Amino acid sequence: MAGKLEGKTAIITGAGRGIGKEVALLFAREGCRVLVNxxxxxxxxxxxxxxxxEQTVAEITATGGEAMAHxxxxxDMDAAEDMVRTALNAWGRLDILVNTAGILRDxxxxxMTEEEWDAVVRVHMKGTFATTKFASIYWRQSRQGGRLINFxxxxxxxxxxxxxxxxAAKMGIWGFTLSCAxxxxxxxxxxxxxxxxxxTRMTDTVPESRAAARTARIMAExxxxxxxxxxxxxxxxxxxxxxQGGWISGRCFGISGYRITLYSNIAPQVVLQGSKMWTTxxxxxxxxxxFRQFIQPVA
Numbered sequence: 001m002a003g004k005l006e007g008k009t010a011i012i013t014g015a016g017r018g019i020g021k022e023v024a025l026l027f028a029r030e031g032c033r034v035l036v037n038x039x040x041x042x043x044x045x046x047x048x049x050x051x052x053x054e055q056t057v058a059e060i061t062a063t064g065g066e067a068m069a070h071x072x073x074x075x076d077m078d079a080a081e082d083m084v085r086t087a088l089n090a091w092g093r094l095d096i097l098v099n100t101a102g103i104l105r106d107x108x109x110x111x112m113t114e115e116e117w118d119a120v121v122r123v124h125m126k127g128t129f130a131t132t133k134f135a136s137i138y139w140r141q142s143r144q145g146g147r148l149i150n151f152x153x154x155x156x157x158x159x160x161x162x163x164x165x166x167x168a169a170k171m172g173i174w175g176f177t178l179s180c181a182x183x184x185x186x187x188x189x190x191x192x193x194x195x196x197x198x199x200t201r202m203t204d205t206v207p208e209s210r211a212a213a214r215t216a217r218i219m220a221e222x223x224x225x226x227x228x229x230x231x232x233x234x235x236x237x238x239x240x241x242x243x244q245g246g247w248i249s250g251r252c253f254g255i256s257g258y259r260i261t262l263y264s265n266i267a268p269q270v271v272l273q274g275s276k277m278w279t280t281x282x283x284x285x286x287x288x289x290x291f292r293q294f295i296q297p298v299a
Contacts, residue, residue, distance in 0.1 A: 004238050009032065012098040013038070013101035015056055016051075017201065019234075022234045027238065034060060034066070038070075038071065040052045075127040076130070085134075106162050117165045125172045128176060149237055150194070153196070157195055159298075177250070181249045195253070196230075196254075197254070197256025227256075
C-alpha cells in the first residue's frame, strides 16, 4: 500500500533530534523523501555536530527510505537557499517544508541580555523566514502547490514568564504563518502552525519549580511510549502535509500526547464604539463597565 506522502519531497529543519526527528522518520515511512537539516548545536545554540542529522538519515535509509543530511544554519540566508537547491537538484521538486529548528536562552525579562534575545529571535524567526522565502520562490514559480508547517509554542500562546525571547519569537512565527497562508494560497500552498507538547532535551532544561506545575514531569529519555513521546506530534503533520489536508490553511493546532486542539484565530471580542474622539472623562466612565467582565487577571 502506498504511503500517505508517497512521491513527495520534504525539508525538515531541526530533524536530528526530538520532534523534528520523529516527523522525519514518519514522513519517510509514509513514502516521502526527506532532506534532514540539523546544525547539531546545544539547546542554547552553541557548537555544531553533524552526527544528529546523519543518525536520522541512517535510520531512514536502514528501513528503505530516502533521505539526505544537510548541516546548514537555518538563519543563514545562503544556507537556507542551499537547502532548497539541494532538495530540488536531488529530487526535482519540493512539496513540504517543516520548520522545527530552535534553541532556548531562558531568562526573566529583567535579567535577559541583548545577546540572549537576539540569538533566540534569530534562530526561530529569521530561520523560519529564510527557509520559507526560498521554498516560496519555488512554489510560486512551479505552481505545483506546497505545504508549509511552522512550529509556534504554548510559551507564546500563553506567555511563559521566563521565556520572553522565545515567546515573542514563537508568536511572531504564528503571525508570519498567517501572512504566508494569505500570500501563497493563490499558488496552491497551505501554511499552518503547530504548538507541540512533548518531552525533549529542550523541555528537560525547564527548572523543577516551573515543571512542578505540569501534570506529569517526564524527562526526554523516559518519554518513549508515553503521552510525552515526541513521536505523538508527527501523525497530524502527515495529514497537514498530504494532498487530503489541503483544505486547512492559516490555522494553529496544539498537539500534545493523544490530543489535537484547534486554536481560534484572533477575533474581536467586545467593541466600544464612539461617534467622535473620546475624552479622558468619557473613557474613565466607560472602560470598566464595558470590558471588565471579559478580562480575567493574568495568572
